[in-house]
Amino acid sequence: MKVTELVRDQLELFLQQGNLEGAKALLVPVQPVDIAEAIEGLDESIQALAFRLLPKTEAIEVYEHLDSTIQQNLIQKFKRQEVLDIVDQMSPDDRARLFDELPAKVIRRLLSQLSEKERQSTALLLGYEEDTAGRIMTPEYISLKEHLTSVQALDRIRSLANASELIYYLYVTDNSRHLAGIVSLRDLVIAAPDKTLGEIMTRDVVYVHTSTDQEEVAQLIQRYDLLALPVVDREQRLVGVVTVDDVLDIIEQETTEDIYALGGVQATNDNYFQISLLAVARKRVVWLLILLGTNTITSEIIRSQSSLLQQVVALAAFIPLLTGTGGNVGAQSSTVVIRGLNTNTIRELGPAKVVLREGLAGLLLGTLLGAIAIVYFSWQEELAVSLAVGISLVAISVLASVSGSALPFLFRSLGLDPALMSAPFITTAVDVAGVLIYFNVARLILGL
Amino acid sequence: MKVTELVRDQLELFLQQGNLEGAKALLVPVQPVDIAEAIEGLDESIQALAFRLLPKTEAIEVYEHLDSTIQQNLIQKFKRQEVLDIVDQMSPDDRARLFDELPAKVIRRLLSQLSEKERQSTALLLGYEEDTAGRIMTPEYISLKEHLTSVQALDRIRSLANASELIYYLYVTDNSRHLAGIVSLRDLVIAAPDKTLGEIMTRDVVYVHTSTDQEEVAQLIQRYDLLALPVVDREQRLVGVVTVDDVLDIIEQETTEDIYALGGVQATNDNYFQISLLAVARKRVVWLLILLGTNTITSEIIRSQSSLLQQVVALAAFIPLLTGTGGNVGAQSSTVVIRGLNTNTIRELGPAKVVLREGLAGLLLGTLLGAIAIVYFSWQEELAVSLAVGISLVAISVLASVSGSALPFLFRSLGLDPALMSAPFITTAVDVAGVLIYFNVARLILGL
Numbered sequence: 001m002k003v004t005e006l007v008r009d010q011l012e013l014f015l016q017q018g019n020l021e022g023a024k025a026l027l028v029p030v031q032p033v034d035i036a037e038a039i040e041g042l043d044e045s046i047q048a049l050a051f052r053l054l055p056k057t058e059a060i061e062v063y064e065h066l067d068s069t070i071q072q073n074l075i076q077k078f079k080r081q082e083v084l085d086i087v088d089q090m091s092p093d094d095r096a097r098l099f100d101e102l103p104a105k106v107i108r109r110l111l112s113q114l115s116e117k118e119r120q121s122t123a124l125l126l127g128y129e130e131d132t133a134g135r136i137m138t139p140e141y142i143s144l145k146e147h148l149t150s151v152q153a154l155d156r157i158r159s160l161a162n163a164s165e166l167i168y169y170l171y172v173t174d175n176s177r178h179l180a181g182i183v184s185l186r187d188l189v190i191a192a193p194d195k196t197l198g199e200i201m202t203r204d205v206v207y208v209h210t211s212t213d214q215e216e217v218a219q220l221i222q223r224y225d226l227l228a229l230p231v232v233d234r235e236q237r238l239v240g241v242v243t244v245d246d247v248l249d250i251i252e253q254e255t256t257e258d259i260y261a262l263g264g265v266q267a268t269n270d271n272y273f274q275i276s277l278l279a280v281a282r283k284r285v286v287w288l289l290i291l292l293g294t295n296t297i298t299s300e301i302i303r304s305q306s307s308l309l310q311q312v313v314a315l316a317a318f319i320p321l322l323t324g325t326g327g328n329v330g331a332q333s334s335t336v337v338i339r340g341l342n343t344n345t346i347r348e349l350g351p352a353k354v355v356l357r358e359g360l361a362g363l364l365l366g367t368l369l370g371a372i373a374i375v376y377f378s379w380q381e382e383l384a385v386s387l388a389v390g391i392s393l394v395a396i397s398v399l400a401s402v403s404g405s406a407l408p409f410l411f412r413s414l415g416l417d418p419a420l421m422s423a424p425f426i427t428t429a430v431d432v433a434g435v436l437i438y439f440n441v442a443r444l445i446l447g448l
Numbered sequence: 449m450k451v452t453e454l455v456r457d458q459l460e461l462f463l464q465q466g467n468l469e470g471a472k473a474l475l476v477p478v479q480p481v482d483i484a485e486a487i488e489g490l491d492e493s494i495q496a497l498a499f500r501l502l503p504k505t506e507a508i509e510v511y512e513h514l515d516s517t518i519q520q521n522l523i524q525k526f527k528r529q530e531v532l533d534i535v536d537q538m539s540p541d542d543r544a545r546l547f548d549e550l551p552a553k554v555i556r557r558l559l560s561q562l563s564e565k566e567r568q569s570t571a572l573l574l575g576y577e578e579d580t581a582g583r584i585m586t587p588e589y590i591s592l593k594e595h596l597t598s599v600q601a602l603d604r605i606r607s608l609a610n611a612s613e614l615i616y617y618l619y620v621t622d623n624s625r626h627l628a629g630i631v632s633l634r635d636l637v638i639a640a641p642d643k644t645l646g647e648i649m650t651r652d653v654v655y656v657h658t659s660t661d662q663e664e665v666a667q668l669i670q671r672y673d674l675l676a677l678p679v680v681d682r683e684q685r686l687v688g689v690v691t692v693d694d695v696l697d698i699i700e701q702e703t704t705e706d707i708y709a710l711g712g713v714q715a716t717n718d719n720y721f722q723i724s725l726l727a728v729a730r731k732r733v734v735w736l737l738i739l740l741g742t743n744t745i746t747s748e749i750i751r752s753q754s755s756l757l758q759q760v761v762a763l764a765a766f767i768p769l770l771t772g773t774g775g776n777v778g779a780q781s782s783t784v785v786i787r788g789l790n791t792n793t794i795r796e797l798g799p800a801k802v803v804l805r806e807g808l809a810g811l812l813l814g815t816l817l818g819a820i821a822i823v824y825f826s827w828q829e830e831l832a833v834s835l836a837v838g839i840s841l842v843a844i845s846v847l848a849s850v851s852g853s854a855l856p857f858l859f860r861s862l863g864l865d866p867a868l869m870s871a872p873f874i875t876t877a878v879d880v881a882g883v884l885i886y887f888n889v890a891r892l893i894l895g896l
Contacts, residue, residue, distance in 0.1 A: 029652050033671055040796065158638055167634050168616055168675075185633055186615050190606055204477050222700070223481055225693035227616075227675060244692055245673035248699070252670070255703050256787055262710055263783025263871060264776055271793050272784050273802065280809045284780050285816065291776050292817055295769040296824070302765040303828075309761050316757055316764035317750040320771050320879050321743040327775070328712055328739050328872050332732050335711025336720050339704055345719050348488065354721065361728045368733065369740055376744070380751075423711060423871060424776050431768050 008038040015046050024053050032058060036065035048077040060089045068101050069274060075102070084113055092118070093138045093246065096125040124239075133217050134210030136250065137231045137240030143171040146180060146198035150191040153183070166228050166243055172201045177237040179205060179230055207232050210239060215254050218247045258342060261419035262335060264291075287424060294428040298323070298435055305439045308448060314381055315442055318389045319435060325369060326396040326434045327427030333358045333404030334426045341408060341418050351409040358405035359398055366397025388442040395437050400430045451478075456486040463494050472501050480506060484513035496525040508537045516549050517722060523550070531558070536566055541586045541694065544573040572687075581665050582658030584698065585679045585688030591619040594628060594646035598639040601631070614676050614691055620649045625685040627653060627678055655680055658687060663702050666695045706790060709867035710783060712739075735872060742876040746771070746883055753887045756896060762829055763890055766837045767883060773817060774844040774882045775875030781806045781852030782874045789856060789866050799857040806853035807846055814845025836890040843885050848878045 007030055014023035027035055039050050039062070051074060054062055063071065063086055075083055087095060087110055099107045099122065111119055121139040128134025142160050144153055157167055170188065172181040181201030191200045207230045208217055221229050221244055231240045257267035266283040268275065275283075302309070302319070309316055337354060340346030346354060374390035404426045408418035442448075455478055462471035475483055487498050487510070499522060502510055511519065511534055523531055535543060535558055547555045547570065559567055569587040576582025590608050592601055605615055618636065620629040629649030639648045655678045656665055669677050669692055679688045705715035712735040716723065720731075750757070750767070757764055785802060788794030794802060822838035852874045856866035890896075 031652070031654070031672060033673075154637065167637070185637070189602060189615070189633070189637075204479070206479065222693075222696040224479060225481075225696075227692070244675070244696075245670075248670040248673075248692075248696075251696070251699060252791060256791065259707060259710065259783060259787050262707065263779050265780050265784055273788055273794050273797050273805075277805065277808055277812065280805070281812045281816075284777075284809070285813060287780075288773065288776055288813060288817060289820075292769070292773060292820065295772045298768045298772070299765045302768070303762065306761050306765070309757075309764055313754050313758050313761070313764075314751065316761075316767070317747045317754070319764070319767055320746045320750070320883065321740070323768050323772070324743045324746070324876055324879060325736065325740060327875065328736060329732075331711050331872060332713050332735075335707060336713055339707050340721055343700060343704065346721050349721050357721075357725065357728070360725055361732070364725065364729045365733060365736060368729075369736060372737075372740065424779060427775065427875070428772055431772060435768065 004034045004037040005041070007034065008041040011038055011050060012042060012046070015042075015049060020053060023050070027053060032061040033065045035062045040067055040070055044073065048074055052082075056085060057089075060086055064090060064094045067271070067274075068098065071098055072102060075106075083110070088114055088118055091138055091140060092121040092125055093136055095122050096135060099126060100130075128210055131214045132210060133208045133212040133214060133229075133231045133242055134240070136214055136217070136246055137210070137242050138166070139240045141166050141169070141171055141228075141230075141238075141241040143173045143177075143238060144197055146172045146174075146196060146201065148197050149193065150188050150195050150197070150200065151193040153188055153197055157185070157188075166241055168227050169241070170197070171230055171238055171241070172197050173238055179207060179232055179236065179238045181205060182230070205230065208242075209234070214250050217242050218250045218254065221247045222251075258338075258419060261417070262338065262422045264288075264422065264424035291424060291428045294432060298428075298431045301432065301435050301439070308439060308443065311448060312385065312442070312446060314385050315388070315438075318377075318385075319438070321373075322389065322392055322396055322438050323431040323434045325393060326400040326430040327423075329362055329365060329397045330400035330404035330426035330430045331423035333362070333401040334408055334422055337405045337408045338418050338422060341412060351406070355402055355406045355409070358401040362398040362401030363394070365401075366394040369397065370394040384445050385442070388438070388445045391445075392434070392438040392441045395441070396430065396434045399433055399437070400426070403430065403433075452482045452485040453489070455482065456489040459486055459498060460490060460494070463490075463497060468501060471498070475501060480509040481513045484510045488515055488518055492521065496522055500530075504533060505537075508534055512538060512542045515719070515722075516546065519546055520550060523554075532561055536562055539586055539588060540566070540569040540573055541584055543570050544583060547574060548578075576658055579662045580658060581656045581660040581662060581677075581679045581690055582688070584662055584665070584694050585658070585690050586614070587688045589614050589617070589619055589676075589678075589686075589689040591621045591625075591686060592645055594620045594622075594644060594649065596645050597641065598636050598643050598645070598648065599641040601636055601645055605633070605636075614689055616675050617689070618645070619678055619686055619689070620645050621686055627655060627680055627684065627686045629653060630678070653678065656690075657682070662698050665690050666698045666702065669695045670699075706786075706867060709865070710786065710870045712736075712870065712872035739872060739876045742880060746876075746879045749880065749883050749887070756887060756891065759896060760833065760890070760894060762833050763836070763886075766825075766833075767886070769821075770837065770840055770844055770886050771879040771882045773841060774848040774878040775871075777810055777813060777845045778848035778852035778874035778878045779871035781810070781849040782856055782870055785853045785856045786866050786870060789860060799854070803850055803854045803857070806849040810845040810847075810849030811842065813849075814842040817845065818842045832893050833890070836886065836893045839893075840882070840886040840889045843889070844878065844882045847881055847885070848874070851878065851881075 010026055011023055014026060039047055042050055047070065051059065124139065125135055142157060144156060153170065168185045170183045171179060172183060174180050181203045182205050183197050183201045187200050206220060206224050208220065210231055210233055217229060228241045228243045230238055231242060233239050260267050264287040266286065268283060370390035370393035373393055374386045377389060378386040407421035411421050412418045458474055459471055462474060487495055490498055495518065499507065572587065573583055590605060592604060601618065616633045618631045619627060620631060622628050629651045630653050631645050631649045635648050654668060654672050656668065658679055658681055665677060676689045676691045678686055679690060681687050708715050714731040714734065716731060818838035818841040821841055822834050825837060826834040855869035859869050860866045
C-alpha cells in the first residue's frame with residue numbers, strides 16, 4: 001500500500017504546482033491498478049485532470065480498475081469524445097459492468113455511439129441475467145476451424161492477438177459455430193508445423209451455458225485448473241469465454257456474501273462502506289427483527305417461571321452464561337458445516353456422521369465446561385444451583401452442536417441457502433431451548 | 449457431482465466383476481480431477497487397483513488431485529518402482545506438499561531414490577517455511593537470455609515445453625540469474641521474428657521473495673491479473689514461479705481460516721472433517737474457555753444485583769433479549785469491518801469514519817428495536833420495566849456497534865489479527881457491558 005500512497009502524494013503535489021510533465025513522468029513506471037488506486041485517493045476536483053495525463057491505451061486499463069462510483073463521476077466530467085474513446089475500447093464484460101450502474105438514459109446514448117461491433121457485444125452481454133456466465137464472459141476469444149495447420153493457426157493468432165483478450169486457448173468450432181475442441185497455445189507451439197488443429201485438439205471440453213451461475217463457473221475453473229472456460233448458448237454454439245482473472249474477483253465477491261451471511265448481514269453488490277447509512281440499516285434490520293422475535297420467546301419463557309425465580313433468585317444470574325455458551329458452541333458447529341458445504345470438503349462423511357461427530361464434540365466440550373462451572377460456582381452458591389448450571393451446560397452444548405450442524409443440512413436439502421442457518425440464528429434459537437432445559441433441570445434438582 | 453458418482457458406481461461394478469478392460473475404457477474420457485474424486489469414493493481395498501488402471505502420465509495427474517490421506521495410503525500399497533514413477537514425475541511443489549505429511553524416514557528414502565534434478569528441486573522447496581512463496585513455487589519455468597530473437601526463443605520453448613509447468617511467461621535473466629524482464633508467450637508470438645527478447649520484454653516486473661507470505665502472493669496475482677508471479681531469493685536471483693491455479697487453492701484455504709476465526713474455531717491445515725474428535729475439541733476449547741470466563745463476569749454482575757431482582761423479578765426475563773440483541777448488532781459490525789480489512793475495501797473511509805458510521809447505524813437500529821420493545825412489552829409489564837428495556841436496547845446497540853467496529857481496528861494497529869475480535873468475542877464482551885447498562889437504567893427509572 002505504501003507505494004500507491006507515495007505516488008498519490010507526489011501526484012497531488014505536481015498537479016497543485018501545475019507541473020503536468022512531472023506528473024506524467026511519475027506515472028510511466030507505475031502499474032495501471034496502482035495508478036487507479038492513487039487516483040481514487042485524490043481529491044475529486046483533480047481526479048479527471050490526473051486521468052487525462054495518461055496515454056490513451058493505458059487510460060482504458062486504469063479506468064477499468066477504478067471503483068464504480070468514481071467511474072461514474074469521471075464519465076460525467078469528460079467531454080463526449082473522451083467518453084467514447086474509453087467506453088469503445090473497454091473490454092465488453094467490464095463495459096457491461098459499468099453500464100449496469102449507469103442510468104438507463106445515459107446507457108442508451110452511449111450504446112448508440114459505440115462502433116457497431118462493440119455495441120453488439122455489449123448489448124449481448126447486457127441481455128443475460130446478473131451473476132451468470134453470460135454476463136461475465138468476454139466475446140473476445142479466438143475461434144478457428146479444424147482443418148487449419150498449426151503454422152496457419154499461429155499466423156491467424158498473430159493477426160488477431162491485439163483484438164482478443166485471451167489467446168492462450170484457441171477454440172475449434174465447426175461451420176455452425178458449435179464448439180468441437182480446444183487447442184492450447186502451448187500445444188500449438190509444440191506441435192509439428194503441418195499437423196492440423198483437428199489432430200492436436202482436445203475433444204473433451206469443459207464448458208458452461210450462458211445461464212450458469214458465476215459461482216459454479218468459478219468452481220469449475222478452480223477444479224480443473226483452467227485459464228479460461230468456454231460459454232455456449234442453448235444450441236451449444238460458442239458465444240464467449242470467462243477468464244481466470246475475472247474468476248478471482250468473483251470468488252472474492254462470493255466469499256464476502258458468505259461471510260456477511262455468517263454475520264447476519266444481507267449481501268450486497270456494492271461496497272458496504274460506500275452505501276448510505278439508511279442502506280446499511282436496511283441490510284441489517286431484517287435479521288435483527290427476526291432475532292428480536294425469537295428473543296421475545298425466551299423472555300416469555302423466563303416470565304412464565306417467575307415464581308421459581310422469586311424463590312431462588314440466584315438462578316437468574318446464570319442465564320446469560322448458559323445461553324452465551326450454547327450460542328458459542330452452536331456458532332462453531334454451524335460455521336464449520338456451512339463452510340464445509342460451500343467448499344465441498346464435507347462430502348465424504350455425509351450428514352448423519354457429521355451431526356453425530358458434532359454431537360459427540362458437544363458432549364465432550366460441554367462436560368469439560370460443566371465440570372469447571374460446578375467446581376467454580378459451588379464455592380459461592382448452593383451446590384444444587386451449581387449442579388443445575390453444570391448439567392444444563394452439558395445438555396445445551398450437545399443440543400447446540402447438533403442443531404448447529406443439522407440445520408444447515410436441512411436447509412440445503414430444502415433447496416434453501418444453508419448460510420441462513422448461520423451463527424446469529426443458531427445462537428438465538430439455542431437461547432430458547434437453553435432456558436427451557438435450565439429451568440426444568442433446576443426444578444428437578446431443587447425439588448420445586 | 450452427479451458425474452463422478454456415476455463413474456464411481458460403474459467403476460466399482462467393473463472392478464468387482466474383474467472387468468479391467470471395461471474399467472479402463474470407462475475412464476478414458478473422464479478428467480483427472482473427476483477420476484480422483486471417483487477413486488476417493490471407492491472402498492479402500494480397491495483404490496490401488498483402480499489407480500493401476502490409469503496410463504502412467506495420467507496416473508500422476510490423478511494422484512496430485514487425491515486427498516493427502518489417500519495419497520499416503522496408496523504410497524504404502526504401491527511397489528517400490530511404482531512409487532518412484534509417481535513421485536519422480538510429480539511437479540516439485542505438489543511433491544513438497546506430499547512430503548510435508550509423510551514420516552521423515554519415508555521422505556529420506558524417497559528423496560534418495562529420486563533423479564538428481566528432481567531431488568534438488570524438492571529439497572529446495574522443503575527448505576522454505578510453510579505458507580511462504582518458496583514452498584508453493586515451482587522451479588519448472590522457462591528462463592532465457594535477452595539477446596535471443598523471438599524465433600530462437602520459440603524454438604527453445606518447443607524443446608523445453610514438456611519439462612515446464614508454465615510456458616505462458618518467459619523470464620529473461622542475466623548471466624548471474626538476476627531477473628531482468630518478462631516476455632509473455634503472447635508478445636513473443638506477435639513479435640517480428642528478428643526482434644530480441646531484450647527489445648520486447650517488460651522491465652517493470654512484479655515479483656516476490658521466497659519468504660513472502662502466500663496470502664500476499666495471492667493478493668498480488670489477483671491485483672495485477674497475472675497467470676504467474678516470479679519468486680526471487682535474497683540476492684534477487686530468479687528461483688521459481690507461483691502459478692494462478694495454485695493461488696486459487698491458497699485463497700480457498702485462507703478464506704476457510706478467516707471464516708473459522710469468525711465462528712470462533714481455530715484454523716487448521718487439515719480438513720476439519722477428517723481430523724479426530726479430540727483434535728476437533730482442541731480447536732474449539734480455547735475460545736469456549738475464554739468466553740466462559742467472560743460469561744462468568746456477567747453472572748457475577750447479575751448476582752451483585754440480586755436485591756434489585758428480588759424486588760422486581762420481571763427484570764430477569766429481559767436479560768437474554770438484551771444481551772442477545774447486543775451480540776447480534778455487534779456481530780454484524782465486526783463482521784463487515786473484519787471483512788473490509790481483509791479485502792481492503794475499507795481503506796477510503798479510515799477507522800474514525802467507519803466507527804462513527806457504525807455508531808450511527810447502531811443508534812438507528814437500536815431506536816427502532818427499542819421502540820418496538822417498549823410498545824410490545826408495555827402491554828404485559830409495568831411501563832417502567834418496558835421503558836428500562838427499550839432505553840437499554842438503544843444504548844446497548846450503540847455500544848455494540850461501536851466496539852464491534854473499533855476493536856478490529858485496534859487489534860490490527862497492535863499488529864494482531866483483527867479476526868480475534870470476531871463475533872463470538874464481541875457477543876460475549878457486549879454481554880458484560882449490556883447487563884451493567886440495563887441494571888443502571890432500571891434503577892434510575894424504577895427509583896430503586
